[in-house]
Amino acid sequence: MSLTRTTQITVGAGGSALPLGARTSIATVCLSGTLGDKLDAIAYAGFDGVEIFEPDLIAAPGRPAELARATADRGLSIDLYQPFRDLDSQDPDRFRRNLIRLERKFSVMDDLGCDLLLVCSSPLASAACDDGLLTEQLATAAQLAAARGKRLAYEALAWGHHVNDYRHAAAIVAAVDNPALGTCLDSFHILSRGADPSGIADLPGDSIFFLQLADAPRMAMDLLQWSRHHRCLPGQGNFDLVSFTDHVLAAGYRGPWSLEVFSDVFRHADPVRTASDAHRSLRYLAELVGAGHPESSETAVSQGVGASGEERRPVTGGVVSIRVAAGPTSAPQLGEVLGPLGFDLSGVDSSTGLQLYRDAELAVVVDPTVGTVWTSPGAPTDMPTIAQIGLRSAEPGAWAARAAKFDVPVASIAAPGPSSRPEAAVEVVRLDVTDSLAIDLRPALSAGSWQRHFDLVPREPAAVASLYTGVDHIGIGMGPADWEAAMLLLRSVFGMSVEEGLDVPDAVGTMRSQALTSATESGEPIRLVASLVPSRLDGHGPLRRRGGLTHAAFACDDIVATARACRSRGLITLPIPENYYDDLRARFDLGADRIDALRRYDILYDADEIGGEFFHFFTPTIADDLFFEVVCRRGGYRGYGEVNSPVRVAAALAFDA
Amino acid sequence: MSLTRTTQITVGAGGSALPLGARTSIATVCLSGTLGDKLDAIAYAGFDGVEIFEPDLIAAPGRPAELARATADRGLSIDLYQPFRDLDSQDPDRFRRNLIRLERKFSVMDDLGCDLLLVCSSPLASAACDDGLLTEQLATAAQLAAARGKRLAYEALAWGHHVNDYRHAAAIVAAVDNPALGTCLDSFHILSRGADPSGIADLPGDSIFFLQLADAPRMAMDLLQWSRHHRCLPGQGNFDLVSFTDHVLAAGYRGPWSLEVFSDVFRHADPVRTASDAHRSLRYLAELVGAGHPESSETAVSQGVGASGEERRPVTGGVVSIRVAAGPTSAPQLGEVLGPLGFDLSGVDSSTGLQLYRDAELAVVVDPTVGTVWTSPGAPTDMPTIAQIGLRSAEPGAWAARAAKFDVPVASIAAPGPSSRPEAAVEVVRLDVTDSLAIDLRPALSAGSWQRHFDLVPREPAAVASLYTGVDHIGIGMGPADWEAAMLLLRSVFGMSVEEGLDVPDAVGTMRSQALTSATESGEPIRLVASLVPSRLDGHGPLRRRGGLTHAAFACDDIVATARACRSRGLITLPIPENYYDDLRARFDLGADRIDALRRYDILYDADEIGGEFFHFFTPTIADDLFFEVVCRRGGYRGYGEVNSPVRVAAALAFDA
Known part of the structure; x- marks a missing residue:
């Protein structure tokens, strides 16, 4: 792979590029290179924050506290640490060990200065398979998190064993009823299954802790393979991310719009080019989402482009x-x-x-x-x-x-x-x-x-x-x-x-x-x-x-x-x-x-x-x-x-x- | 794509390379290039015959009779013409038009000097959806075929709408009970679905008109996509083709072993190299199959290699x-x-x-x-x-x-x-x-x-x-x-x-x-x-x-x-x-x-x-x-x-x- 920057890009002017003053964020897993390469590219492209993908941290020479400084030096916040897998379990001893693992990750997050951890629903057959046990275990984890000043964003993986739908995840979160536990909504996990995203608008806005956006080309394939290899940026695939994001905003979510794109192409592409396209893709999405939101269309107009889709496209x-x-x-x-x-x-x-x-x-x-x-x-x-x-x-x-x-x-x-x-x-x-x-x-x-x-x-x-x-x-x-x-x-x-x-x-x-x-x-x-x-x-x-x-x-x-x-x-x-x-x-x-x-x-x-x-x-x-x-x-x-x-x-x- | 022959290969000595004197064959769709390129490569690699893939014929400048001569000149027989799709239909008018199409293809086969046509089960929602109608329509087609001196090899596509299992196809063939109708067994369509191939051994040997072999790597993906893009040659994937072929031989099948491999790689690879590997793959399979068949192990021994798997591999x-x-x-x-x-x-x-x-x-x-x-x-x-x-x-x-x-x-x-x-x-x-x-x-x-x-x-x-x-x-x-x-x-x-x-x-x-x-x-x-x-x-x-x-x-x-x-x-x-x-x-x-x-x-x-x-x-x-x-x-x-x-x-x- 060439390290040459193939494209010289003018970073967008200051101020939020997104409606409602939302911040832009991106997971480090989206890009190729060392963690340092990734942070450089993300900052250069104009993002406000990052999700730290744990394998990137584990493979990096810098300690978490050094990473926190390096991130801050680049003007980036650490919005999420992810992922924490396979928390719940039918095996009490396994669950007990998972809590120890969780505590150790909280210590890493202390050093990172990050308070939000992504917890995925488990794809294992040994996962908690009834809502009662799952609620109990997530409640335990949420109490631990609260005690450590942390919050958990629970996400339904599309191929989760017991929980694979955002509505199910939201119901468990509601049952736990602890302010340290919310949901993470990932467009891929929801739209790849053909789930109706309109229910998102009915969720309590403050229970949505994080928004992850990814597009994908329509493919007839196994969900996990599709997700791990063929995601792409908004505007590069076939998902209706405009309606999806509209529903999330309608629920009252005002957190970062973050990209989480696993792509075999981006994994060996120039990270500077990918990061710049990534930032561009959020602005493109914002423009289309803005069309339906009077508040946000002002942003669009202030950028010299009309609010309606027709006006926006030069004929x-x-x-x-x-x-x-x-x-x-x-x-x-x-x-x-x-x-x-x-x-x-x-x-x-x-x-x-x-x-x-x-x-x-x-x-x-x-x-x-x-x-x-x-x-x-x-x-x-x-x-x-x-x-x-x-x-x-x-x-x-x-x-x-x-x-x-x-x-x-x-x-x-x-x-x-x-x-x-x-x-x-x-x-x-x-x-x-x-x-x-x-x-x-x-x-x-x-x-x-x-x-x-x-x-x-x-x-x-x-x-x-x-x-x-x-x-x-x-x-x-x-x-x-x-x-x-x-x-x-x-x-x-x-x-x-x-x-x-x-x-x-x-x-x-x-x-x-x-x-x-x-x-x-x-x-x-x-x-x-x-x-x-x-x-x-x-x-x-x-x-x-x-x-x-x-x-x-x-x-x-x-x-x-x-x-x-x-x-x-x-x-x-x-x-x-x-x-x-x-x-x-x-x-x-x-x-x-x-x-x-x-x-x-x-x-x-x-x-x-x-x-x-x-x-x-x-x-x-x-x-x-x-x-x-x-x-x-x-x-x-x-x-x-x-x-x-x-x-x-x-x-x-x-x-x- | 380079037209340079990257590998110079010595063609195997005369005589059948397969057990029981079986002939080797390959579908033209396996290779890249013009139909002429394909036939050259197939003959050069030492095959006995070919399946003519219809789109290759349609796109070729030579008329069917010329192709028949060109094939014979290269010492190749035409073992199968394929595929004939979507024969049966719930719509009688559509079925009537399909029979006209069938008759026209028989005329092409007359010129080709080929008497065997592959008929796939239909993936369409409008396909005949009860066994009675399907049997009736296949009986009509078989009568037409018999009158024209042709035979139909009915194949269950893995993604067929009503028929997608070889046992179902064989049952329909048995119900029609016309010597002009038999089955085509394709290892991909059978093994990709995880169907038990042992039932093949119980089929009447003379009802198996044709054997198509393909391997594939294990992939979690849509069957049609997997089939169309990722098949490979025996010995290149993860299917158990040895047991599969053993069952086919046990049923009494003595026709050609033919390769039908749709592969994005081979579609742009040198056809000479692919054809040579293809012939090699059949000999490799034959060696393993031969180990279980006393009759065929003689062939193996005559080639200087012992019959048992252990002896065959240099330690x-x-x-x-x-x-x-x-x-x-x-x-x-x-x-x-x-x-x-x-x-x-x-x-x-x-x-x-x-x-x-x-x-x-x-x-x-x-x-x-x-x-x-x-x-x-x-x-x-x-x-x-x-x-x-x-x-x-x-x-x-x-x-x-x-x-x-x-x-x-x-x-x-x-x-x-x-x-x-x-x-x-x-x-x-x-x-x-x-x-x-x-x-x-x-x-x-x-x-x-x-x-x-x-x-x-x-x-x-x-x-x-x-x-x-x-x-x-x-x-x-x-x-x-x-x-x-x-x-x-x-x-x-x-x-x-x-x-x-x-x-x-x-x-x-x-x-x-x-x-x-x-x-x-x-x-x-x-x-x-x-x-x-x-x-x-x-x-x-x-x-x-x-x-x-x-x-x-x-x-x-x-x-x-x-x-x-x-x-x-x-x-x-x-x-x-x-x-x-x-x-x-x-x-x-x-x-x-x-x-x-x-x-x-x-x-x-x-x-x-x-x-x-x-x-x-x-x-x-x-x-x-x-x-x-x-x-x-x-x-x-x-x-x-x-x-x-x-x-x-x-x-x-x-x-x-």
């Missing part, structure tokens, strides 16, 4: 341009494909060498100077990559405000000024989707502004008629180390929503595919399909995948007419096997004529349960990576023809062979 | 030497640690430069010329790696025979001849555990033979007394691409057994740890702990892990005395935090004196449920990778102190900082 008119970093070897190949697709070379920027390909509305800008080089066993090769996506925006300033709010580095911001030409009134932002996931807010090269940048090649009017209604979606690859951070960025700054993910197996591997969408003024959403490339078998460098990965899909109204037009311009469509059409005929009630038309133009087909239909064809891959797709949606089809993806990959391999 | 006297590829920068550091550990520099091989460190019985050979270089952001660095393990063997020829049996490349074999010196009567083999997993059968540099290779440095007699009773275990890292192949190699050729795997989270990531053991003459097993390093964050090159990964652990009878002796020789033990001992005191009933002795010598402790105890201390890591460990086992403790592993890693990070 765009969709994708207007794509910039491809092609490099000198791929740029000519791109031109050979873009021309037949209907994008003529319309200008070259004399200062930068950028090549502008355009149809009436859309621009593809090819950069022949900068490509992504990957080194194969043979010679280095240029790999064309979609480096930027141009989005039309009526209020580009709002993008900058959002980027600032979430401490996302912005390369530069060009404010629209009085010198803007009329066509620049529609400003455009560029989302850089390559390595750094930074945001570049310089005006993009849009159809409305390219005259300023390019020496235009005049075209015949007929040629300017667009074949496409817009960009249907953009496909990009990401590595495991970037996946979570990208999801949070796209959701927080760009207001995108995630769909359920999908695993797609094909001839070169299994790829996790995750669609994200964002509403636009035109009604047609911006769609991004992120693909998780499981490992970089080629070592460091750009993500690539044999058969192609990165792509731009253009939308049209008549797939056959569009394919015919492209063919007449010389396009070679990716050849689709005859066997595919035999199978289509077996699977669908499509007439022979229709199938024949599809076959003639190498068009693939899908249909959904509600009668929606999807038609698409592909170009061969360029430099073994980038390809273009033309799609046509009918009847509200919402997918991406994923079922055809293995066919495309195999066809691309066969074409390249 | 060794344990580990006698370790060769460390250190390179010029790490070699001196190794010497600085080995000396205090009790291994004196006892000789240098004048021709190779190899350095021999030895105590009375054990040898550590340091190669200062060959190291594993990894390139950090700064300068290239030597990384010391355990390159070979020397095993004492009374019959080294048997190792060579087993390597040959499983087509494992052997670098060279030195037969013990009349010129052998007396001390060489104990021959030694070397297991190369680095990149290629090849086996090197040249005599290793053992305590008994080093005089031939080294100019010995005379030592004082006192210094020759050994501190250690032997090598307790060796720890090595493997990447995901090598893991399955290594498991199969270690189990088949070296006769090792796997324990349950374990996930160990620590300060630099989560690591899968898998112990393998092998019995020896002395009773103390050879133990190997393989660690799966999840991704090569440093790109290509050797696997490494901050805090150390590769290690050799020496066994002793008195941990405190050994630590004291090493200290007196100048050893710096890896400093263990005070906090660790505070926690030990809280967790265990260890007296203050005992804990104090542990603390003084940086000894870590573990105990198991049955009173077994484990004591161990560590050296700091050398060049951020290799370390040594000294361990003491008491009372039958079988683990490796995994609970202390995060403490060691954090301590190593702190020591290096």
Whole structure:
């Protein structure tokens, strides 16, 4: 693992980032490295406090009192010491020894200057299995705690043997009725089981001692495995943490919002990057929670962002341009494909060498100077990559405000000024989707502004008629180390929503595919399909995948007419096997004529349960990576023809062979 | 993915490799690449036949008749076409359309020249949900099949809606009573549910149309996800495939043994390597199955290997030497640690430069010329790696025979001849555990033979007394691409057994740890702990892990005395935090004196449920990778102190900082 700080992050300004003045906290187990590394990263990211994860303390060279000083020196409070496992037991002798263990941990907490201990419900078969015994044992522990000036936050583990539901834990706490005993509410343990969180709002607020937040992708797997390996930060998974947190606030809880995320990814990621994303994730959650709370929406407004969800998200008119970093070897190949697709070379920027390909509305800008080089066993090769996506925006300033709010580095911001030409009134932002996931807010090269940048090649009017209604979606690859951070960025700054993910197996591997969408003024959403490339078998460098990965899909109204037009311009469509059409005929009630038309133009087909239909064809891959797709949606089809993806990959391999 | 064939494999000699003359087969879905790549690899590995996985056919450019020719040209039969999903339905109209789909697939099979179709039980809620309707619909399908000269192999998917158990599927097949309908038995679907496979032996042999074999690691997860992503080859997982296959043979099944392995790893691995391992896995299984079948043991004997499990595994006297590829920068550091550990520099091989460190019985050979270089952001660095393990063997020829049996490349074999010196009567083999997993059968540099290779440095007699009773275990890292192949190699050729795997989270990531053991003459097993390093964050090159990964652990009878002796020789033990001992005191009933002795010598402790105890201390890591460990086992403790592993890693990070 690199110790280099990959991202330089501006720490948020002072004052609470959360509603109702709540404090931010994070468990040390969320991060990689030594305890010192973790505390540095947590402080640097702007957190107010930490939960000390006991194994981190045990493995650290510093004594608890030294840790207390180190934490205070960094401006952090110690909000919780955790976990204390398997307290209760059917075996009285075991319980007696557990109390001795508890007393010893109280001594550690004395030195730490921390008064709150997390006590988990026991997953052991030997746990106290009736409420009476459990209440009695927790009451004993609470008395011990009170005598030592400590408090116990009892948490229902999702896989607890007797207690695995927050309502059960709360009932035991109520029965004990000792102010030294309360509950800890952990979103994972509650939402992973599908428990209804609305009951939280009815709990006495002062009985909720602590709030732990974690998101997770929906996975069909054992709860413990899911919890220990695949948690993620709020805004990176599929849990409804907004409602969850709303219920906790409604109960009257005013303590820290603390993150407890066990993640195999974060365990070997740069702790500074993880901690910064973690703090960002709490601010993202706070913004959404705030929308429903009049008190807290003031906070949101004071940060320059409106309270309602609609106002908060800068509305765009969709994708207007794509910039491809092609490099000198791929740029000519791109031109050979873009021309037949209907994008003529319309200008070259004399200062930068950028090549502008355009149809009436859309621009593809090819950069022949900068490509992504990957080194194969043979010679280095240029790999064309979609480096930027141009989005039309009526209020580009709002993008900058959002980027600032979430401490996302912005390369530069060009404010629209009085010198803007009329066509620049529609400003455009560029989302850089390559390595750094930074945001570049310089005006993009849009159809409305390219005259300023390019020496235009005049075209015949007929040629300017667009074949496409817009960009249907953009496909990009990401590595495991970037996946979570990208999801949070796209959701927080760009207001995108995630769909359920999908695993797609094909001839070169299994790829996790995750669609994200964002509403636009035109009604047609911006769609991004992120693909998780499981490992970089080629070592460091750009993500690539044999058969192609990165792509731009253009939308049209008549797939056959569009394919015919492209063919007449010389396009070679990716050849689709005859066997595919035999199978289509077996699977669908499509007439022979229709199938024949599809076959003639190498068009693939899908249909959904509600009668929606999807038609698409592909170009061969360029430099073994980038390809273009033309799609046509009918009847509200919402997918991406994923079922055809293995066919495309195999066809691309066969074409390249 | 590289298309380079990483392993050159000698294809097995003619004749069936399986008992009872059974044929070997494999589903195309097991491999990556185009259908052509897959068939090439399957033929090259020596299989007799294939299952054609329909999506592979659909995505292939060749028509079914061409595929039939291509398959025949490679000497392969097409044993099965699969899968046909969702045949039965509560909706009569849907069932009618499914029959049309079935007829179309029969036409494809006509062209393929294949008469057997796999029909899966349906996972849909709309599936036929009573046995009467299901029997009726399968009877109709069987009549259609018979009329077309086809047969249907009905398989109970583990997640089938109405039928998910092989006994239920067999009962339906019996009720239909049509010779065109039989069952397909898939070990994954049966064993993943924990179903008792002994009932298979009671099925009519001629009703079992097909046998699909897959192993899998034990995982607590959703059956479908487990099945689709984590199957592996026989001998790579935790299923008891020997009993399973025994039951199938007992029923009278004499058809192909076919592999159907859905694996995310194999989906992006070299298909030639996977296919060769696949064929090897069937031969490994056949050897174990054969042990229980007098008929088939003849096959085993004719291959030069005895029928009983005991005879088959070459017995060794344990580990006698370790060769460390250190390179010029790490070699001196190794010497600085080995000396205090009790291994004196006892000789240098004048021709190779190899350095021999030895105590009375054990040898550590340091190669200062060959190291594993990894390139950090700064300068290239030597990384010391355990390159070979020397095993004492009374019959080294048997190792060579087993390597040959499983087509494992052997670098060279030195037969013990009349010129052998007396001390060489104990021959030694070397297991190369680095990149290629090849086996090197040249005599290793053992305590008994080093005089031939080294100019010995005379030592004082006192210094020759050994501190250690032997090598307790060796720890090595493997990447995901090598893991399955290594498991199969270690189990088949070296006769090792796997324990349950374990996930160990620590300060630099989560690591899968898998112990393998092998019995020896002395009773103390050879133990190997393989660690799966999840991704090569440093790109290509050797696997490494901050805090150390590769290690050799020496066994002793008195941990405190050994630590004291090493200290007196100048050893710096890896400093263990005070906090660790505070926690030990809280967790265990260890007296203050005992804990104090542990603390003084940086000894870590573990105990198991049955009173077994484990004591161990560590050296700091050398060049951020290799370390040594000294361990003491008491009372039958079988683990490796995994609970202390995060403490060691954090301590190593702190020591290096």
